[in-house]
Amino acid sequence: MYALSIRQLNVWYDKQHVLKDITVDVPRRQITAIIGPSGCGKSTLLKSLNRLLDLNERVRVSGQVLFEGQNIYDPGTDVTDVRTRIGLLAQKPFPLPMSIFDNVAYGPRIHGLGNGHLAQIVTAQLQAVGLWEEVKDRLKAPATGLSGGQQQRLCLARTLAVAPEVLLCDESTASLDPISARGIEALLRGLREKYTLVLVTHDIEQARRLADHVVFMWLGELVEHGPAGPFFAQPEQKLTQAYLAREIG
Amino acid sequence: MKRTQLRKVKDRFFTWLMRFFLVTAAALLGLILLGIAWRGVGALSWEMVSQSPQGGFYLGKGGGILNAIVGSLYLALGATTLASLIAIPVVLYMHVYARGGRLANNVRLTLDIMWGIPSIVYGAFGFSLMIFLGLRASLLAGIIALALVVLPILARTFDEIVSMAPRHLRETALALGTTRLEFLGVLLRQTAPGLLTAILLAFGRGIGDAASVLFTAGYTDNMPESLLRPVASLPLAVFFQLSTPFPEVQARAYASALVLTILVLAISLLAHFSMTRLGRHVIR
Ligand SMILES: Nc1ncnc2c1ncn2[C@@H]1O[C@H](COP(=O)(O)OP(=O)(O)OP(=O)(O)O)[C@@H](O)[C@H]1O
Numbered sequence: 449m450y451a452l453s454i455r456q457l458n459v460w461y462d463k464q465h466v467l468k469d470i471t472v473d474v475p476r477r478q479i480t481a482i483i484g485p486s487g488c489g490k491s492t493l494l495k496s497l498n499r500l501l502d503l504n505e506r507v508r509v510s511g512q513v514l515f516e517g518q519n520i521y522d523p524g525t526d527v528t529d530v531r532t533r534i535g536l537l538a539q540k541p542f543p544l545p546m547s548i549f550d551n552v553a554y555g556p557r558i559h560g561l562g563n564g565h566l567a568q569i570v571t572a573q574l575q576a577v578g579l580w581e582e583v584k585d586r587l588k589a590p591a592t593g594l595s596g597g598q599q600q601r602l603c604l605a606r607t608l609a610v611a612p613e614v615l616l617c618d619e620s621t622a623s624l625d626p627i628s629a630r631g632i633e634a635l636l637r638g639l640r641e642k643y644t645l646v647l648v649t650h651d652i653e654q655a656r657r658l659a660d661h662v663v664f665m666w667l668g669e670l671v672e673h674g675p676a677g678p679f680f681a682q683p684e685q686k687l688t689q690a691y692l693a694r695e696i697g
Numbered sequence: 698m699k700r701t702q703l704r705k706v707k708d709r710f711f712t713w714l715m716r717f718f719l720v721t722a723a724a725l726l727g728l729i730l731l732g733i734a735w736r737g738v739g740a741l742s743w744e745m746v747s748q749s750p751q752g753g754f755y756l757g758k759g760g761g762i763l764n765a766i767v768g769s770l771y772l773a774l775g776a777t778t779l780a781s782l783i784a785i786p787v788v789l790y791m792h793v794y795a796r797g798g799r800l801a802n803n804v805r806l807t808l809d810i811m812w813g814i815p816s817i818v819y820g821a822f823g824f825s826l827m828i829f830l831g832l833r834a835s836l837l838a839g840i841i842a843l844a845l846v847v848l849p850i851l852a853r854t855f856d857e858i859v860s861m862a863p864r865h866l867r868e869t870a871l872a873l874g875t876t877r878l879e880f881l882g883v884l885l886r887q888t889a890p891g892l893l894t895a896i897l898l899a900f901g902r903g904i905g906d907a908a909s910v911l912f913t914a915g916y917t918d919n920m921p922e923s924l925l926r927p928v929a930s931l932p933l934a935v936f937f938q939l940s941t942p943f944p945e946v947q948a949r950a951y952a953s954a955l956v957l958t959i960l961v962l963a964i965s966l967l968a969h970f971s972m973t974r975l976g977r978h979v980i981r
């Protein structure tokens with residue numbers, strides 16, 4: 449039922465307490481949207497889910513994140529494995545310094561997937577994100593030559609090529625033009641059949657369009673969460689009501 | 698009204714001042730190149746670059762400086778290779794494993810101090826080491842002393858280049874489930890053109906250094922034979938020929954300097970062109 453279960457998660461940057469006692473479950477094969485105003489800890493929560501927070505030396509974490517029943521913060525955890533199974537699509541598209549083909553092939557290569565049929569994997573993923581027709585004649589060209597929207601689709605293909613179970617997206621459409629953003633949105637909606645998605649957005653409308661499940665954060669605390677229908681129709685907390693009505697935030 | 702005019706005058710004045718110094722710097726380079734070419738080109742001949750010194754070379758008789766050209770190339774090549782073997786892992790370790798830590802900062806400080814030490818000190822150090830070990834001046838000793846000179850240049854330049862790699866590179870690679878070693882590979886791809894620049898900078902600096910090889914590599918009129926025998930070098934060839942009282946030998950000194958300069962220029966151009974190819978995929 450739940451792909452991820454977050455239990456009493458606390459995060460500090462140095463002395464600053466940025467996530468306070470977060471407890472929430474992420475349903476499998478659905479889209480969970482994390483919403484809230486800038487600086488409330490959405491990205492921090494997202495990055496705590498695949499231990500990307502570890503890259504920051506000043507960060508301290510307490511509590512648990514259970515992924516398929518296993519706490520990923522257990523000392524014996526294989527962090528590389530966690531990050532392989534829980535992929536991330538960042539806010540800004542960021543290609544690796546290699547060709548279009550190699551960007552998508554990179555993950556499968558290091559994980560030893562698709563020996564011998566690497567080209568098929570790359571083709572399939574590029575088709576899945578609707579980029580194939582645009583790039584099939586220049587697979588060897590640098591990925592930096594693509595437009596922003598194309599790059600973000602490439603990054604999505606690259607993440608999916610690793611065959612993750614969960615996909616985390618941190619405002620992945622925020623830096624794109626409206627048309628490209630809609631394209632990515634449509635892709636994400638289509639992915640919910642195969643993947644568990646967690647997306648951060650501060651665009652309430654986007655959350656309405658995409659989310660099955662919503663988590664509302666405020667100053668590092670989880671205010672309210674639940675299925676999207678009731679959440680948007682009848683939010684329980686005053687704070688949520690005010691935020692959805694755009695009176696605060 | 699008056700104020701805006703004054704600001705415009707100021708702007709123009711400083712623009713021209715900067716242009717003036719720009720031209721001065723360029724002119725200085727041009728002057729040096731021209732001066733060397735002017736005095737050296739007359740003595741430059743096929744014989745100069747294709748033969749070793751014959752008997753009486755330093756009195757104005759036949760022969761050339763091939764021994765010094767080849768010797769210098771060996772010395773600089775050996776030293777940059779040795780320095781790269783040390784510098785590249787050190788820098789990558791600093792950025793991937795010891796990021797932002799005390800260790801990285803201490804290494805940086807050490808390298809900066811090493812950079813400041815005059816090369817004659819490395820030469821003297823190498824010389825005393827040789828005496829201690831009972832060795833003679835040799836290509837190997839020269840390479841080691843010269844490697845100490847170029848190591849900080851190479852390492853710190855590469856260090857700065859790796860520092861300029863986008864912050865997101867790390868997050869992006871690690872989010873795909875790479876190990877740190879695999880991330881290191883990505884980092885190397887991103888910084889390859891810069892690394893090449895650092896290596897060639899070190900090479901250019903190394904090939905022109907006289908003080909470190911003076912005692913350690915020695916000098917010989919023979920072509921380099923083995924790692925354990927002395928070798929000639931271009932800077933010392935210039936020095937020895939320039940210190941003779943004979944004008945024709947002095948002219949050859951300028952020709953030797955010209956050869957040295959052309960070598961360095963050729964390397965810079967090579968770097969420039971290979972960089973555009975290597976830099977195709979770099980994220981800016
Ligand atoms: N690397 C960091 N070092 C120190 N403090 C940080 C760091 N990253 C975030 N913070 C702080 O943690 C808090 C939460 O930041 P976070 O990035 O998670 O917010 P967010 O909800 O994603 O905001 P936004 O919508 O602007 O992206 C903020 O107060 C921020 O200043």
Ligand SMILES: [Mg+2]
Nearest residue numbers: 490491492618
């Ligand atoms: Mg954020």
